Amino acid sequence: MIDLQHVSVAYEDTYALRDVSLSIEKGEFVFLVGASGAGKSTLIRLLYHGQLPTSGKVIVAGQRVNELRSHDVPYFRRKMGIVFQDFGLLPDKTVFENVAFALRVIGASRRDIRRQAPLILEMVGLDGRCDALPAQLSGGEQQRVAIARALVNNPPLLLADEPTGNLDPETSKGIIDLLHHINLRGTTVLVATHDQIVVDCFRRRVIELDKGHLVRDEEGGAYFNAVIQSSVPV
Amino acid sequence: MPLSSLAFLFEEAAKNIRRHSLMSFAALGTVAMSLAVFGGALYGIYRVNQVVSAQPSQLEILAFMHVKTRRSEALAVMQRIQKLPSVKSVNLVTKEQAWAHFMAEDRLNKTNLTTAVTGNPLPDRLDIRVKNPHELGAVADQLRNQTLFPQIKSVLDDHRLLKILLAGVGLLRVVGGLLAFLLFCATTFIIHNTLRLTLVARRREIRIMQLVGATSWFIRLPLVLEGTFHGLAGGIIAGVIVLIAANSISNLMSQFQSKLSLVSVSAGNPIFIVLLLAVAGALIGMGASLFSIRRFLARA
Ligand SMILES: Nc1ncnc2c1ncn2[C@@H]1O[C@H](COP(=O)(O)OP(=O)(O)O)[C@@H](O)[C@H]1O
Ligand SMILES: [Mg+2]
Numbered sequence: 001m002i003d004l005q006h007v008s009v010a011y012e013d014t015y016a017l018r019d020v021s022l023s024i025e026k027g028e029f030v031f032l033v034g035a036s037g038a039g040k041s042t043l044i045r046l047l048y049h050g051q052l053p054t055s056g057k058v059i060v061a062g063q064r065v066n067e068l069r070s071h072d073v074p075y076f077r078r079k080m081g082i083v084f085q086d087f088g089l090l091p092d093k094t095v096f097e098n099v100a101f102a103l104r105v106i107g108a109s110r111r112d113i114r115r116q117a118p119l120i121l122e123m124v125g126l127d128g129r130c131d132a133l134p135a136q137l138s139g140g141e142q143q144r145v146a147i148a149r150a151l152v153n154n155p156p157l158l159l160a161d162e163p164t165g166n167l168d169p170e171t172s173k174g175i176i177d178l179l180h181h182i183n184l185r186g187t188t189v190l191v192a193t194h195d196q197i198v199v200d201c202f203r204r205r206v207i208e209l210d211k212g213h214l215v216r217d218e219e220g221g222a223y224f225n226a227v228i229q230s231s232v233p234v
Numbered sequence: 235m236p237l238s239s240l241a242f243l244f245e246e247a248a249k250n251i252r253r254h255s256l257m258s259f260a261a262l263g264t265v266a267m268s269l270a271v272f273g274g275a276l277y278g279i280y281r282v283n284q285v286v287s288a289q290p291s292q293l294e295i296l297a298f299m300h301v302k303t304r305r306s307e308a309l310a311v312m313q314r315i316q317k318l319p320s321v322k323s324v325n326l327v328t329k330e331q332a333w334a335h336f337m338a339e340d341r342l343n344k345t346n347l348t349t350a351v352t353g354n355p356l357p358d359r360l361d362i363r364v365k366n367p368h369e370l371g372a373v374a375d376q377l378r379n380q381t382l383f384p385q386i387k388s389v390l391d392d393h394r395l396l397k398i399l400l401a402g403v404g405l406l407r408v409v410g411g412l413l414a415f416l417l418f419c420a421t422t423f424i425i426h427n428t429l430r431l432t433l434v435a436r437r438r439e440i441r442i443m444q445l446v447g448a449t450s451w452f453i454r455l456p457l458v459l460e461g462t463f464h465g466l467a468g469g470i471i472a473g474v475i476v477l478i479a480a481n482s483i484s485n486l487m488s489q490f491q492s493k494l495s496l497v498s499v500s501a502g503n504p505i506f507i508v509l510l511l512a513v514a515g516a517l518i519g520m521g522a523s524l525f526s527i528r529r530f531l532a533r534a
Contacts, residue, residue: 048445070450071449071450074444074447074448074449074450075447075449076447077444077445077446077447078446078447082445088438088441088442088445090438090439090442101442101446102442102446104238104239104242105242105443105446105448105452105453106446106447106448106452107238107239107452108238109238110238149442149446150446153446
């Protein structure tokens with residue numbers, strides 16, 4: 001589903017990513033971890049053509065992202081849902097309208113919208129709050145709306161950049177639970193986070209970046225590498 | 235494009251116009267104002283042009299024969315002039331007619347110029363009209379050519395007034411063109427600016443649209459519709475202003491015409507000004523919005 005080969009992203013004076021190679025299969029659930037500034041957001045941006053690599057190959061859903069022509073980018077992005085730390089909801093639209101918006105702007109018919117939007121809202125546990133405005137929701141609920149919007153056209157891939165960054169630990173667990181549930185339905189999920197609790201709690205594949213380098217790729221890992229952790233006095 | 239999408243685009247444009255009604259109102263007013271000035275200048279040029287080209291009496295050349303030239307010769311010259319391509323009509327004023335006219339005027343004005351004169355000192359005269367006012371000078375020069383027309387003693391083409399009018403039209407064209415260009419830039423800038431504010435206000439919305447895979451046309455169209463609407467509405471308002479102003483302009487023109495003893499011309503149907511300004515406004519609105527959105531999306 002995702003394939004990075006010797007990918008580097010350079011800014012004038014620094015590298016945000018340096019010679020990163022990794023591969024994520026269809027149906028996987030992966031945590032992308034690392035300190036602030038490690039390059040997590042940069043990597044996520046590469047995957048949705050939000051940014052191009054300075055060198056190396058980025059392949060997502062069979063597409064070489066570097067070679068996409070600008071008028072193909074919208075169709076490429078329909079193959080993935082994207083979720084951010086700030087939920088990115090439209091404040092003057094209701095929950096239902098926010099989710100429907102994603103379908104309307106890709107030209108879906110009213111019938112499809114009426115069928116799909118309630119289903120997805122039910123899945124994220126917000127079927128009772130369709131007519132609420134984002135300001136009337138808790139942070140966790142707002143993120144659920146954002147997830148629903150990202151998934152409403154059934155993309156095979158979900159990218160989440162610090163989805164729990166603005167949430168308390170209990171709510172964060174709920175959100176990651178939801179992402180798990182989504183993963184179980186077959187969606188490939190990549191979550192960039194520096195939230196130790198959720199990573200340690202769920203123990204899935206962990207890819208760690210440090211100053212742009214890929215330093216760890218571990219199945220069923222914790223937030224901190226076991227070696228490092230043992231060397232840290234408790 | 236499915237019908238629901240089209241409905242969506244129009245809904246979004248309408249919603250945005252309503253939501254930013256104050257800004258819309260400002261944009262609309264400014265567009266209307268600059269287009270009204272533009273339309274006014276255009277209408278002025280059009281009217282002056284109309285009046286100038288409708289001035290046959292001003293466009294006459296008087297060709298005086300030698301006093302001794304025989305009537306038959308004068309008639310022959312008249313026929314030759316008639317055949318010149320630029321000439322519309324030639325009229326022979328015989329020396330007798332001219333003398334009678336002169337004496338009548340003399341008596342009327344009590345100037346007593348004719349009492350001392352014995353016999354008729356006046357020559358036969360040809361009054362020539364041309365088809366196009368611009369050709370007046372060239373035809374007069376042709377008649378002055380003694381090898382072609384030895385029978386003609388002198389030619390009078392007093393078209394100073396015409397020259398002034400033609401110069402006026404020329405000036406109006408240059409000034410009007412310049413004005414139109416400046417106003418075009420101003421209008422474009424205003425619409426661009428309004429849209430820039432709209433775009434900034436809608437940055438979040440546009441970003442979401444881009445992330446969920448809306449095509450760039452889907453993002454642009456509501457905004458282009460909005461810009462086009464501002465231009466169109468501004469153009470129509472400007473047209474109505476010009477239409478109302480056209481009446482007073484016409485009045486002014488008729489005074490101007492009678493002072494200069496010009497033939498007056500009916501204003502014709504100035505509704506075309508409204509149409510023209512509406513179309514111009516819509517095009518400017520569309521162009522400006524396409525331009526600013528392109529710039530915005532390139533930076534986004
Ligand atoms: N536009 C930019 N210009 C210069 N440096 C940048 C830019 N964006 C990110 N960086 C740098 O790239 C590195 C990685 O950033 P980022 O991908 O946001 O890290 P993370 O998401 O892991 O916190 C950081 O050192 C950051 O300062
Ligand atoms: Mg980040």
